[in-house]
Amino acid sequence: MAPAHPPIPTLDDVARAANVSTATVSRCLNDKSKVSRETRERVMRAVDALGYTPNFNARAMAARRTHTIGAIIPTMENAIFARGLQAFQETLHAEGYTLLVSSSAYQPDLEAEQIRTLVARGADGLLLIGAERGQQIYDYLTRRAIPTVLAWTSSFDHGFASVGFDNCAAMRSLADQVQAMGHRRIAVISGILAGNDRAEGRLRGIRESLRAHGTDPDSVPVIETGYEIENGADAFETHMKRAPRPTVVMCGNDVLAAGALSRARAMGLRVPEDVSITGFDDIELAGLLYPRLTTVHVPHRQMGRVAAQELLETIAGRKPRAARELAVSITMRESLKAI
Amino acid sequence: MAPAHPPIPTLDDVARAANVSTATVSRCLNDKSKVSRETRERVMRAVDALGYTPNFNARAMAARRTHTIGAIIPTMENAIFARGLQAFQETLHAEGYTLLVSSSAYQPDLEAEQIRTLVARGADGLLLIGAERGQQIYDYLTRRAIPTVLAWTSSFDHGFASVGFDNCAAMRSLADQVQAMGHRRIAVISGILAGNDRAEGRLRGIRESLRAHGTDPDSVPVIETGYEIENGADAFETHMKRAPRPTVVMCGNDVLAAGALSRARAMGLRVPEDVSITGFDDIELAGLLYPRLTTVHVPHRQMGRVAAQELLETIAGRKPRAARELAVSITMRESLKAI
DNA sequence: TTGTATGCGTTATCAT
DNA sequence: ATGATAACGCATACAA
Numbered sequence: 221m222a223p224a225h226p227p228i229p230t231l232d233d234v235a236r237a238a239n240v241s242t243a244t245v246s247r248c249l250n251d252k253s254k255v256s257r258e259t260r261e262r263v264m265r266a267v268d269a270l271g272y273t274p275n276f277n278a279r280a281m282a283a284r285r286t287h288t289i290g291a292i293i294p295t296m297e298n299a300i301f302a303r304g305l306q307a308f309q310e311t312l313h314a315e316g317y318t319l320l321v322s323s324s325a326y327q328p329d330l331e332a333e334q335i336r337t338l339v340a341r342g343a344d345g346l347l348l349i350g351a352e353r354g355q356q357i358y359d360y361l362t363r364r365a366i367p368t369v370l371a372w373t374s375s376f377d378h379g380f381a382s383v384g385f386d387n388c389a390a391m392r393s394l395a396d397q398v399q400a401m402g403h404r405r406i407a408v409i410s411g412i413l414a415g416n417d418r419a420e421g422r423l424r425g426i427r428e429s430l431r432a433h434g435t436d437p438d439s440v441p442v443i444e445t446g447y448e449i450e451n452g453a454d455a456f457e458t459h460m461k462r463a464p465r466p467t468v469v470m471c472g473n474d475v476l477a478a479g480a481l482s483r484a485r486a487m488g489l490r491v492p493e494d495v496s497i498t499g500f501d502d503i504e505l506a507g508l509l510y511p512r513l514t515t516v517h518v519p520h521r522q523m524g525r526v527a528a529q530e531l532l533e534t535i536a537g538r539k540p541r542a543a544r545e546l547a548v549s550i551t552m553r554e555s556l557k558a559i
Numbered sequence: 560m561a562p563a564h565p566p567i568p569t570l571d572d573v574a575r576a577a578n579v580s581t582a583t584v585s586r587c588l589n590d591k592s593k594v595s596r597e598t599r600e601r602v603m604r605a606v607d608a609l610g611y612t613p614n615f616n617a618r619a620m621a622a623r624r625t626h627t628i629g630a631i632i633p634t635m636e637n638a639i640f641a642r643g644l645q646a647f648q649e650t651l652h653a654e655g656y657t658l659l660v661s662s663s664a665y666q667p668d669l670e671a672e673q674i675r676t677l678v679a680r681g682a683d684g685l686l687l688i689g690a691e692r693g694q695q696i697y698d699y700l701t702r703r704a705i706p707t708v709l710a711w712t713s714s715f716d717h718g719f720a721s722v723g724f725d726n727c728a729a730m731r732s733l734a735d736q737v738q739a740m741g742h743r744r745i746a747v748i749s750g751i752l753a754g755n756d757r758a759e760g761r762l763r764g765i766r767e768s769l770r771a772h773g774t775d776p777d778s779v780p781v782i783e784t785g786y787e788i789e790n791g792a793d794a795f796e797t798h799m800k801r802a803p804r805p806t807v808v809m810c811g812n813d814v815l816a817a818g819a820l821s822r823a824r825a826m827g828l829r830v831p832e833d834v835s836i837t838g839f840d841d842i843e844l845a846g847l848l849y850p851r852l853t854t855v856h857v858p859h860r861q862m863g864r865v866a867a868q869e870l871l872e873t874i875a876g877r878k879p880r881a882a883r884e885l886a887v888s889i890t891m892r893e894s895l896k897a898i
Numbered sequence: 899t900t901g902t903a904t905g906c907g908t909t910a911t912c913a914t
Numbered sequence: 915a916t917g918a919t920a921a922c923g924c925a926t927a928c929a930a
Contacts (some may be wrong), residue, residue, distance in 0.1 A: 228703060230923055241901045246925055256899060271699070276679040277616040277625075278923035281906045286616075297645060302636060318676070321660065337657070340615040360610070364567060449843065478847050485849065504788065508817050510824065510849035569907055580917045585909060595915060617907035620922045 229270040238266040290338030291347040307524030351375040352417040367534040381541035383527040391425030402559035407459040407466035408442040452479025474499035492557035511554035568609040577605040629677030630686040646863030690714040691756040706873040715882035722866040730764030741898035746798040746805035747781040791818025813838035831896035850893035
């Protein structure tokens with residue numbers, strides 16, 4: 221018969237087994253330095269023998285530190301944030317930090333809840349996407365002095381560190397290119413704008429470019445939709461049923477563009493012969509589609525890495541918070557062709 | 560000048576503000592029932608006024624429950640586990656549980672470490688992928704009595720609950736189909752087999768089908784490789800440079816198949832005219848590629864949902880653990896064509 | 899270098 | 915229905 225209560229060893233058990241105080245065991249596991257090699261070895265043997273694992277929650281309470289970072293991203297369903305987050309995680313891990321991720325499903329109120337949850341769990345720092353959210357949240361973060369870095373955006377409006385790029389300028393540059401290739405009838409598929417400064421910036425970029433080229437920005441059709449593949453597909457079909465038909469459909473991100481591309485094929489339209497399509501983000505998918513997607517390349521991994529560094533600096537209190545802006549570029553592939 | 564120590568309210572503060580004991584406040588936040596409506600309202604007002612959030616770690620220590628489930632998946636980099644995990648998470652959330660996810664990067668030792676970490680954090684239960692891992696880990700889980708469910712596999716060898724499908728039978732069925740369509744020169748791209756019963760089962764399925772069709776399984780070329788797109792691409796190229804050239808390349812999953820497809824295009828080979836390609840999993844990507852991928856459809860969401868239910872049942876101790884096997888089907892698309 | 903003692907914020911047991 | 919109080923497992927200030 222198995223014991224009803226399997227023995228879950230505690231610091232006390234280890235201390236007793238090694239004939240030292242709990243303080244010494246604790247030091248062995250943390251400070252390493254200030255304990256004699258001899259006793260340390262004895263303690264470690266006891267640790268192994270008992271299969272001891274420190275209780276994280278108890279540790280967090282006593283030390284008031286968790287070495288845990290929380291990240292809240294809009295979605296895990298597609299790859300938009302995957303690479304950046306991976307790099308973020310790797311950098312943190314190298315510094316002895318653990319990453320906790322949760323998804324807000326693009327819902328501001330859900331994000332606020334997740335923030336509270338992560339803070340309640342004792343996160344030492346936070347990574348948030350974008351800069352547009354209620355002032356209340358920023359106040360909360362400030363009151364509780366939670367080191368926070370905003371990523372995928374470049375902004376310093378709230379006094380928080382940020383790491384990202386200029387969504388507006390990037391998309392403007394792509395739109396410039398599109399128009400330089402002769403396109404005049406442009407249609408746009410944008411992500412939901414409310415509470416999303418990235419989507420808003422990208423749309424603004426297109427508008428600015430149009431204006432610079434002498435086109436009335438209000439004359440181009442824009443469909444604002446959710447971030448699913450299917451949404452992109454539907455929006456594309458709607459655009460293509462208008463007259464006159466656009467010669468190019470610019471999408472707010474690669475996922476929407478993938479949906480557009482897929483629907484184009486279903487409608488019997490050839491890309492780019494019948495219509496060009498562009499994306500944004502340059503996720504892996506962009507290079508796998510046929511035709512491959514012309515898109516704005518974002519340095520995902522670098523962004524993740526820098527975000528982690530900034531956050532760690534902020535936690536250590538070593539550096540003034542700042543807005544780090546990264547360079548983006550345009551990746552020309554086959555989905556966009558000159559007229 | 561801002562206060563040096565921002566006021567982080569505790570139960571005590573709320574209790575004092577509401578003129579009750581901490582016990583009562585605690586009850587308001589949990590048991591709700593056994594406290595008078597009047598005092599409860601007073602307490603809740605105090606909670607709001609102070610912006611109180613319970614300290615998770617303290618709670619975990621005192622209650623010895625976290626309402627947290629840990630999941631360890633081989634990778635977050637591609638979408639293989641995304642949908643299933645999403646459904647898993649949604650089901651847990653509906654029952655008041657939080658999901659913690661970490662990735663093992665397909666490394667068994669890393670998985671073991673993550674398991675310990677999650678348990679140290681007080682996870683009430685665990686979701687693991689596949690059934691192949693050291694007995695030591697199973698012993699650990701058993702000793703600490705951690706409710707665990709194994710997913711993406713159907714096995715009951717270790718006495719743990721499992722939710723999945725028969726990888727071998729599924730792939731065998733696809734191979735049968737491939738051969739029924741006239742293919743005789745088959746090449747295989749498999750994921751790393753060591754410590755991965757899914758990959759092993761899938762390969763075995765192909766072998767069994769070959770044998771049933773009178774072909775010597777050892778005569779078909781198999782390349783075992785990592786799970787990156789690039790790996791699939793390279794393996795495909797290697798296969799296609801052999802003579803005689805295979806008429807179909809069967810891949811261990813959709814990601815490898817995507818790599819194969821991409822390289823086929825780069826090599827100037829038409830799919831499926833010059834060579835057919837098949838995948839496994841039916842992730843979203845499979846329907847976006849051109850040509851769309853013929854693959855084995857896996858009920859990801861259902862698997863996630865059922866896994867969550869099984870786990871919750873196990874935690875509640877309400878039901879005997881069991882192996883749940885789900886049905887899979889073959890999704891015929893354009894990447895596979897008869898000879 | 900090592901040990902003692904206190905506190906971290908909450909839940910739960912036992913009274914009242 | 916409510917209150918007092920003892921755990922929960924660990925880190926750390928202070929003492930030795």
